[in-house]
Amino acid sequence: MQILSERSKKILYAVIQSYINYPDPVGSRVVTKRYSFGLSPATVRNIMADLEEMGFLTQPHTSAGRVPTDLAYRFYVDSLVKQGDPNANIEVEIFQGLYKRLEMLKNDIELLLSEATRSLSLLSHYLGVAMSPTPDMTTLKKITLLKYSEDKVAVVLFTDEGFIKNKIVAIDPNISQKDLNRIATYLNSEFSGCSFHEIRMGLVQEMKREKTECDFLISRAMRICKEALCFPLNELFVSGLPEVLDLPDFTDLKTIRQLSKALEDKHNIIKILDKMSESEGVQVVIGSENERDEMKKLSLVASPCKENDRPIGVVGIIGPTRMNYAKAIYIVENTAKFISRLVTEK
Amino acid sequence: MQILSERSKKILYAVIQSYINYPDPVGSRVVTKRYSFGLSPATVRNIMADLEEMGFLTQPHTSAGRVPTDLAYRFYVDSLVKQGDPNANIEVEIFQGLYKRLEMLKNDIELLLSEATRSLSLLSHYLGVAMSPTPDMTTLKKITLLKYSEDKVAVVLFTDEGFIKNKIVAIDPNISQKDLNRIATYLNSEFSGCSFHEIRMGLVQEMKREKTECDFLISRAMRICKEALCFPLNELFVSGLPEVLDLPDFTDLKTIRQLSKALEDKHNIIKILDKMSESEGVQVVIGSENERDEMKKLSLVASPCKENDRPIGVVGIIGPTRMNYAKAIYIVENTAKFISRLVTEK
DNA sequence: TATTAGCACTTAGCAATTGAGAGTGCTAAC
């Protein structure tokens, strides 16, 4: 499969390029016309037949041109990532205009990420997505407890990354604000600087110990802390649905329905982005590489953002498999870098 | 216009009912068949022609049946609200099943509202929406300041309604956490118990005074407070896009695009819901009564939720103008009441 | 031996035609 002659490769790329720019199946004639190899349509035809046999192309019907498969896109993207993108000649002014807006929000990462999705979708004409980091990856800076009513307490978790998560937890009415302050002090001394993952682990241990030693206050502290952490508090932002519905890829009602189902299932998208954020740099998931059926006609380009080495979120683009990958990668890469730079510079 | 004979009214309602249940233009034959008045199609035809002249009905084309106008829906809805809904025979079990889920979230209003949108969309098969109250309507319980870095401070605002809003604000690096604590104490003594609106007003006054008296700390306090309040921190939740795309009203690509534009403009929806939340009970906005073009084919049914007399959010349904208003009103009313009850019972 | 020209074949997409079905408005009779 990897034994593609240089010529076959060039023709494959030509087909992909053409299809990305113009959503019609690509015929042998078009290839010879638009990209001047010194070859006749007949020869190209033979090569394309070979490429089809190898699984890189398919034809929608007998007498249509051919269309790249997800395998072809993967091949193409991998080569792109290796050699960098040659034709990333996107207007720099547009970038700068949009980024200027983001710059004003640099203090508030959550807002920054949510606004970044707009820039991403405007730049790419696909869906812009962004996500705050998995709580398990973030580290606790401080915890604050405020008695809300008889039996409710607000737990506010400040992370070192700049995220603020809060949750309201039910408590024993006997606990006073003073008790809560002491509990908070205890929790801070115990857990600040720890990742949420570590805290979760620590809780399990403490709770075992607690059974024997049995300090009333500590027991309360643990219970509150556990409840506050029990939910995955990941935040996901998406925008650009109108943009994407203007694409010729989403004119079919069935496809649109699928798209809407994919977007409604935020949990799934979070899961995918989480996985992608574990690696360095821009990641690409193409169509059928996705597990869920609703995503099998969608591609995802995403990159983590970092403050120094600490993950502070993921930004990305969701679009049809017939995506301008070079452009998408370029946009995502730049946006991720820009955000990283924004939050890193003191 | 209000001088509709009892018979005309009945026929108008019959047309509306039929069209709501079955998305085809209603002809005179159908009316006589499905709803047994003692009348022949010809007579009904005459009456329907009159109703069309009065602006209650239109025909999509010469030889189709007739379709209610927004005016007709308004007429119908007004009569519904007056007399209560007669045929609200929705399975109570479904309600209870969904509501049981919500009950677990009663401590966290924000989460409660966001989950309520799922119930609303599952019950109605339209879009479920929910919104936290306008900050201006909420009252400050407490303000907390935490120094985040050299030049950033996290401002956490706890409202009496149970909402926690936070914002990160840039500050002079010279200000220490100790200073911040004093500032927070000052702000709490000054503003806790006040509505955000009052605080905003108070700030203006204080800042005038400050110019002459010039206490350094107070001046800082005011600036931080102002910046924290400068954004409208309204939260909007929407779900059910896949549900609504299964309706025959949204099979047309143009309509779907319009819908997606309407949803992308959250600001506008917030504005509409804000206005609706000012009145008591369930409100209905029908199609062309909306200002924005993207909303002119959508109807909105919404109701505020209250804890005793204090507004804690709005829940509602967005759907096509051809909406089952009786059912929608019933669902929204019950959900609003349920949530109100949940958060009110201590 | 690799490439190419030529040709028969397949298929989607478009436009025009047709007939059925549904619903209307109007008129005259009840």
Add this chain to the structure above:
DNA sequence: GTTAGCACTCTCAATTGCTAAGTGCTAATA
């Protein structure tokens, strides 16, 4: 005031024929 009857209008779906695009195969060519 109500109704039956009828001519008229319009949509919708099916059918047909045609064109354009593209293919695979074979035989000729460099």
